[in-house]
Amino acid sequence: MGMRRVAIVGAGMTKFVRRALETGPELAWEAASRALASCDLRLSDIDGVVLGTAPDAFDAVHMKGEYLSDGAGAWRKPYIRTYVGGGTGVFSVIQGWYHVASGVFDTCLVVCEEKMSSHIPHPQGAFITIFDHILERPLGPNLLWIFAMEMNAYMNRYGLRKEDIAYVAVKNKRNAADHPAAMLGVRDITIKDVLDSPVLAWPVQRMDVSPIADGAVAVVLAADHVARRVTDKPVWIEGVGWNVDTTYWTNRDLSYPTYLEEAARMAYRMAGIKEPRKEIHVVEPYDPFDYKELHHLEGLLLADRGKAPEDAATGRFDRDNENHPDWLPSSPSGGLLGVGNPIAAAGLMKVAEIFWQLRGEAGDRQIPGNPKRGLAQAWGDLMQIGTVVILGV
Amino acid sequence: MTMEQWVYPSVYVKEDDFREGRVLYTTWQPRLFYAWDRGTAIGRFLAELKQGRIVGRRCRRCRRVVVPPRMFCEHCFRPNDEWVPLADTGTVITFSRCYITWDMRRLEHPQIPAVIAIDGASPGVGFLHHLGEVDPEAVHIGMKVKAVWKPADQREGAITDILYFKPMTE
Numbered sequence: 001m002g003m004r005r006v007a008i009v010g011a012g013m014t015k016f017v018r019r020a021l022e023t024g025p026e027l028a029w030e031a032a033s034r035a036l037a038s039c040d041l042r043l044s045d046i047d048g049v050v051l052g053t054a055p056d057a058f059d060a061v062h063m064k065g066e067y068l069s070d071g072a073g074a075w076r077k078p079y080i081r082t083y084v085g086g087g088t089g090v091f092s093v094i095q096g097w098y099h100v101a102s103g104v105f106d107t108c109l110v111v112c113e114e115k116m117s118s119h120i121p122h123p124q125g126a127f128i129t130i131f132d133h134i135l136e137r138p139l140g141p142n143l144l145w146i147f148a149m150e151m152n153a154y155m156n157r158y159g160l161r162k163e164d165i166a167y168v169a170v171k172n173k174r175n176a177a178d179h180p181a182a183m184l185g186v187r188d189i190t191i192k193d194v195l196d197s198p199v200l201a202w203p204v205q206r207m208d209v210s211p212i213a214d215g216a217v218a219v220v221l222a223a224d225h226v227a228r229r230v231t232d233k234p235v236w237i238e239g240v241g242w243n244v245d246t247t248y249w250t251n252r253d254l255s256y257p258t259y260l261e262e263a264a265r266m267a268y269r270m271a272g273i274k275e276p277r278k279e280i281h282v283v284e285p286y287d288p289f290d291y292k293e294l295h296h297l298e299g300l301l302l303a304d305r306g307k308a309p310e311d312a313a314t315g316r317f318d319r320d321n322e323n324h325p326d327w328l329p330s331s332p333s334g335g336l337l338g339v340g341n342p343i344a345a346a347g348l349m350k351v352a353e354i355f356w357q358l359r360g361e362a363g364d365r366q367i368p369g370n371p372k373r374g375l376a377q378a379w380g381d382l383m384q385i386g387t388v389v390i391l392g393v
Numbered sequence: 394m395t396m397e398q399w400v401y402p403s404v405y406v407k408e409d410d411f412r413e414g415r416v417l418y419t420t421w422q423p424r425l426f427y428a429w430d431r432g433t434a435i436g437r438f439l440a441e442l443k444q445g446r447i448v449g450r451r452c453r454r455c456r457r458v459v460v461p462p463r464m465f466c467e468h469c470f471r472p473n474d475e476w477v478p479l480a481d482t483g484t485v486i487t488f489s490r491c492y493i494t495w496d497m498r499r500l501e502h503p504q505i506p507a508v509i510a511i512d513g514a515s516p517g518v519g520f521l522h523h524l525g526e527v528d529p530e531a532v533h534i535g536m537k538v539k540a541v542w543k544p545a546d547q548r549e550g551a552i553t554d555i556l557y558f559k560p561m562t563e
Contacts, residue, residue: 012399019411021404030401038399060421117406124495133429134439135461135552136521141495145506145521148489156487156534180397201491202503215403246467250508251459251518254487356396363395 003101007227007234008093008391010039010220011352015181016340019117020214024059025071027216028113031345032073035109035218039230046220047105048078052092052112052344055083057126059118072111072218086288086380087242088112089217089347090387093376094240096221097389101237106223113216114342123212130382144209148201150254150383151291155203157255158306162203164313166194168290169207169337171312175319176334178364181349183340184211194290210288213340217348219355233359238373239271239390249382260299260379260386267375267388268301276301280390281371282357283328284350286379287335293317296377299386302328322368329367332357347378351389358393434462437476443550445542447479449514457515479513481540482561486510486517490529503529509538509558525557537561 012034014020014027022030028051036042051072056064065081072079084091089112096110116123127143154160170189177185189207197206227234243266245259246252264276273279285296294308303311315321317330333339333353336346354374356362373392379385406416431439434450438461441448449460452473457466459473466473488507492500505527510519524532525541538558548554 011396012401014401015403015405017403017405019406019408021406021416027403030403034399034401060423121496124497128495132461133427134431134435138551138553139506139521139523140504141506141521142491142493143495144493145489145491148491149487149506149508152489152534153487180400198492199490200493201489204489248459248461248463248467250461250520253517254508352396361394361396363397366395 004103005224006097006100006221006237007224008219008237008355009222009227009230009234010035010041011218011355012038013181013217013349013352014215016183016213016215016342018183018211018213020115024068024113024115027115027214028068028071028111031216031218032071032109032111035220039220041107041220041230043073045107046073046077046109047107048099049074050092050096050099050108050110051079051081052083052088052348053081054088054114054343055126057129058114058116058123068113072113073109084381084385084387086286086343086347087378087385087387088344088380089349090351090376090378090389091242092344092348093219093237093351093389094242094387097237097240100221100223106226108221109218110221110348111216111218112344112348114345115214116212116342117214144201144204146249146383147289148204151203151289153254154291154295160306160309163191163195164309165291165294166191166208167312168287168293169194171318172287172331172335172337175332175365176338179334179339181215182334182338183213184338185334204289208290210336210341213342215340215342215345217345217352219348219352233393235355235358235391235393237389238392239267239269239273241266241270241388243386244381245384247382247384249384254383256305257295257299257386259384260296260377261301263386263388264300267390271390271392273390277326277328280328280373280375282332282354282367282374283330284333284335284353284374284376285330286347286350286377287331287337288341290337292379293331293335296379297330300375300377300388319365319367332362332365332367350376350378354391358391434464438462439550442552442554443548445545447481447511449477449479449511451475451477458513459518460511460514461520477513479511483509483511483519483538483558485524485532485534485536485538486519487534488524488532505529505532507558522555523557524559526559
């Protein structure tokens with residue numbers, strides 16, 4: 001396609017916590033400086049900076065991109081802030097990719113920051129404006145409504161059992177126990193714990209949902225010739241895809257994420273992938289809710305429609321179950337459900353996890369078998385955008 | 394070498410430290426006021442609600458009838474063509490029973506938000522509203538429902554001119 005190859009060459013992050021003492025710019029700095037240090041680069045080696053962060057309403061700081069810019073390493077550099085809801089963390093890498101693939105930059109620092117704790121008593125107050133201001137907000141909605149209704153539509157369409165869906169929460173919170181940045185890793189959690197947790201908005205219960213968090217993640221992108229100089233283990237961006245569905249969400253079938261299938265097909269095409277279930281070795285699908293991981297595995301064509309919960313129950317998506325005939329480790333990081341969900345940063349955490357897994361640097365979370373290719377995906381806006389990045393070594 | 398060395402140990406401020414002022418913070422409470430124009434399509438939709446009627450828009454090219462109405466067809470990307478009177482009945486295509494408010498306070502009686510596909514619109518096309526006069530546990534996808542309107546003299550041209558949808562007697 002006349003584009004340059006782009007690699008991820010470094011990554012760093014902060015621990016995710018419910019309320020961080022550090023400000024947004026401080027979190028951005030801690031993640032960005034670690035990402036640079038991880039590949040022995042200095043800010044002067046960076047040509048441009050991409051920043052991802054959620055709406056200004058979380059912080060009540062106008063021009064949040066500029067507020068965070070100095071911490072993100074943007075001083076006197078080409079800089080852009082990007083935002084596509086929950087899809088931001090993965091989209092920021094896509095935007096960094098086209099900066100470098102196009103030949104405009106040789107290097108790009110991608111930083112995602114989120115500080116959700118400032119809005120009190122709960123950041124849901126900032127989320128209410130996602131609903132249509134004339135037709136929906138007068139009905140007194142809260143954010144959980146739309147996810148509960150999507151989960152219900154998904155379960156009803158295929159006759160799914162809550163216990164199979166709850167397995168994802170158990171798997172991810174267990175996986176997160178081995179992540180040094182996790183806020184909610186729990187080694188001994190059971191399906192019963194999830195099913196017994198308080199009902200928030202049926203069918204969503206407390207432990208079906210990921211915890212809100214403060215945190216930041218950063219990765220460094222480099223063009224082919226720079227990447228090979230910087231590291232002997234470049235992780236190539238082989239495919240990217242993104243796609244948005246209608247904002248008239250009450251006019252579409254919520255049981256299947258068609259927009260995500262479109263985004264995935266775009267990324268598979270670019271990566272030359274014909275059989276994703278064989279060619280993807282590790283996946284980090286977006287999991288703000290347990291059902292979303294399954295919904296997304298189906299949209300990514302990595303599971304049959306309505307069958308992902310059954311697959312999960314067989315251990316297909318477990319991190320260490322290499323004897324499963326269709327083994328596909330999913331969310332080895334622990335995902336949003338376990339590591340935490342500082343929105344934009346959570347999506348970029350998923351990309352960083354694939355980076356570390358493909359380099360064999362994931363520590364106690366390392367999946368066996370030398371994975372060669374992985375996929376990270378995020379999702380957001382009004383349940384309508386899918387963002388996909390495929391990485392390979 | 395593992396990734397652990399590239400993780401910064403953020404300082405976790407516990408709820409009590411924050412509430413009891415053991416860390417410093419500054420607060421601000423915005424007071425913001427907006428007046429939103431309702432536009433051509435939603436303006437008409439709301440005016441019809443005030444009369445106790447639900448209307449949609451039809452595109453003659455793809456033949457979709459949509460509600461909430463818009464003056465263009467986003468599929469055909471052309472102006473759509475005509476107003477269509479719809480019924481004030483429909484089918485629950487998904488719902489929830491919500492036991493919390495936005496600030497995570499517990500509700501004793503759940504709210505029952507639902508997407509209702511409106512009779513006369515294309516299949517699966519409708520809008521968000523509440524269900525009422527129903528046992529929360531009896532609500533199911535596929536349930537037929539009918540709008541319960543505010544008294545005519547209290548309607549103001551708002552989505553809340555419909556109080557809620559209730560099950561149709563079978």
